[in-house]
Amino acid sequence: MATEDLTFLPPGVSHSDFAAALSEWRAIVGDDYVMADIDRLAPYAKVMLPEPDARHRPAGAVAPASTEEVQAVVKVAEKYRVPLWMISTGKNLGYGDAAPATPGQVVLDLKRMNRIIEVDETLGYALVEPGVTYMQLKEFLEANNIPLWISFPSSGPVAGPMGNTLDRGVGYNRYGQHFENFCGLEVVLADGSLVRTGMGGVENSREWNVYRWGFGPWVDGIFSQSNFGVVTKIGIWLMPKPPMSLGFLCGWNEDDGMAAGIDAVRHLNLNKVIENGVLGHTMYHIAQTYRRDEIYTGPGAIPRERVREICNDMGLGIWGHISTLYGTEEQIEVNLKIAREAFASTGGQFMTERDPGIEATPFHHWNLNMTNQPTLTEFTIYNYKGGGGSSWLAPVVRCEGSEALKQFNLMHGVLDEYGFDYIGGFLIGGRHAEQLTDILYDRNDAEEMDRARRCYLALIDALHGAGYGIYRTSTSFMNEVAETYGPGQRDLNRRIKRALDPNGILAPGKSGITI
Incomplete structure (x- = not known):
């Protein structure tokens, strides 16, 4: 096994605190799913961007297998002020891949969370975890003779519906505007607490993935292209197979x-x-x-x-x-x-x-x-x-x-x-x-x-x-693009960030949002 490189630390985190965080994460997810050695971090460091890889070098990676493990991992990150960069399948090709926006973040890799929790043939939706790929969902539908079609982007065989939808990606059938065709999120916040949006807040609700709005303010949008939480489940609307x-x-x-x-x-x-x-x-x-x-x-x-x-x-x-x-x-x-x-x-x-x-x-x-x-x-x-x-x-x-x-x-x-x-x-x-x-x-x-x-x-x-x-845009140009939307939007995003993640541990720099 390659030797861990603990000389490259998250910004502002001491050697002892980072080592303690790694140790506590291992107790949560297992030794094999906490990485801090150069060889195993290589897939999280490769970029296609017009700047050196070093600007996106992670300090480590941790791969939980459940929402409960995500909550525990995030609490450790909050305790030691270790920044986490969240990825689902990590196939955001040409926009930043799996690498963090800034060096020294720990990649929170959600690929192991790849359960297709529910598919409703009658109402045409699926409830999935971050690591589910479009191809995995397609094969599940075909294996179970479910006559529903998926809208997927050009990277469909390797990418996943959660990451693409949250980044407001686009596909090609009649449900191609992906952010118009999701319903219901489960989100882990920076303090480790859990929220289900919309109808998901109602205990035993069967309408979570069919009625988007729920009661009161609709908050799902703030978890798109943002660093306000870690999304662990998403409802995706599927297209009935046409004659x-x-x-x-x-x-x-x-x-x-x-x-x-x-x-x-x-x-x-x-x-x-x-x-x-x-x-x-x-x-x-x-x-x-x-x-x-x-x-x-x-x-x-x-x-x-x-x-x-x-x-x-x-x-x-x-x-x-x-x-x-x-x-x-x-x-x-x-x-x-x-x-x-x-x-x-x-x-x-x-x-x-x-x-x-x-x-x-x-x-x-x-x-x-x-x-x-x-x-x-x-x-x-x-x-x-x-x-x-x-x-x-x-x-x-x-x-x-x-x-x-x-x-x-x-x-x-x-x-x-x-x-x-x-x-x-x-x-x-x-x-x-x-x-x-x-x-x-x-x-x-x-x-x-x-x-x-x-x-x-x-x-x-x-x-x-x-x-x-x-x-x-890609992780290289998020600040520059955010600037073009004016001080009002940037200030509002900063206020929300400070309220939900006051220590700024979730994906610093995502969409130009800071504390």
């Missing part, structure tokens, strides 16, 4: 076509003709298919005209929107006719999965995600540049074509300036869209890594200056 589905694609060769497509999608979405959709730039598909040096070896970012040539060579538009219709055959045929007519007005090329040639487009992967079949196809984008660097940026925009085009051009301009390709697109939620964009870089190249960091900061400034807010 059938039919996917379609509409592509455009111009950026103006994308803008028209956004307007068409909004109209169809608000009227519930379509209930999901990805409107992506084809460079995202290309980055999954080719290494960058196979398509471009010149200086700087790939010029837009070269991107157009690449897309034309592949027989693809520059932009493509993909949705899946759900329902009976009659419902689908009616909605398909409406959708086809709406997209016809945009000048795009419309195809369904029934049409020959669609398999040569990006359609197949997204349609799998939209029909309960998770894949890891998108992870091949990390081969595009090589070197393991990835930082996602996720600004929100009004679901209006002119605004989407304006935001896209703004971001593209900053990326061009710093020499990075636009790899992204829009996930549409009806009245808003999230423009998810990944900056890819080689972490072995110090100059490129520094340039990626400066590019990300420049994007934050440019977006903020234009009035756009970023809804999700």
